Amino acid sequence: MKLTSKLKVVLCLSLVLIWPVAGFAGDKTFKVDPISNDGKKWRVGYYEGGAYINYQKQLTETVKGLMLLGWLETAELPQQTGEATDTLWKWLATEAKSDYIEFVEDAHYSAFWENDNRSKVEDEIVARLNHEKDIDLMIAMGTWAGKGLANYRHRVNTLVFSTSNPISSGIIKSVEDSGFDHVHVRVDPKRNERQLLVFHEMIGFQKLGVIYEDSIAGRSYAAIDTIEALSASHKFDVIRCHTQSDTSDTESAEQGVINCFNKLVEEADAIYVTQQGGVNSRSIPTLVEIANQHKIPTFSQSGAREVRYGILASLSRAGYKYVGRFHAETIAKVFNGALPNELNQLFEEPPKIALNLKTAEIIGFDPPIVLLGATDEFFEEIIVAAQKSQ
16 A cells, blocks of 8 residues: 555645644634633533543543633543543532532433433423523533534523534534524534545545444434545445444444444455444454454544554544633633624644554555654554553
């Protein structure tokens, strides 16, 4: 596998000139300085569709961002295990110190990826927001939560984090407008396109394997619209395999992805590893083993964590540090008087590559110097994900 001249241009020029660098929430007229709510603390609630490692990481980095801004006293966060956010939320509610913010202990909600439970949980949250009126801001984590709370069923300020494509999934109207005065949704509409263009130029694949749940949410997570558009313009075929993702039956979701990997390594010459419930710390070692045995290059939609565990490459997310700072500044501006929909929703992360050199060696990919020069995170070994789950 050789790096094409086009990728050299992408890496040497586009990283600097074309792709936007990180920026924080936009309107400079709104301050980020800590301020009380008329002498009281701002009360914050949280809702997620279910446990997912990216949710935990984004919440963690948002808290660190609030500490940097002075809204919370700086402290060491508790050690996280598994992929849930309840341990962190418990600590925030009972141990974190702040004169300005209260993370309300009984305002942490999850649907536990149970579709039958989803409407009940959302009705409960909306009833609380409308009648008890004891929450000043809701964090809606992920596509399920975003779709459940980005509406006019309530008027409480709501910030939606960690959605793969909030426009195609119907959460917001556009990059410029969430459609609701009280709703703000971080959006990076070109992120998946950037990933796929880099991956295609790295590998030159003609048949791209993609695994996803065949639902509106599943297609949105996997950026199927983007993949299909690029397949037409860059002349590659899309080899699809469908799984179940948003489910409380995690073992079934994991086995579905494993089955799809076994299928795709026979039919595709590269695999785009999309974000879904079946791709996690328990399944990744098996997925990596299958792909590497067949010398199939893989690219993680999620980020560098999966590259650490043996996926060949991804765009580095710098541990969500920049995303967390963006969310923290947005929260601060809302508490300083901004309407969420007045603030910039566009946030594009610094474009750097993460690369697993051991996987590259196993599959016979010799990364040229120009690619190594654009790589922000190197991993020289394959870490067993199940032993490092956080």
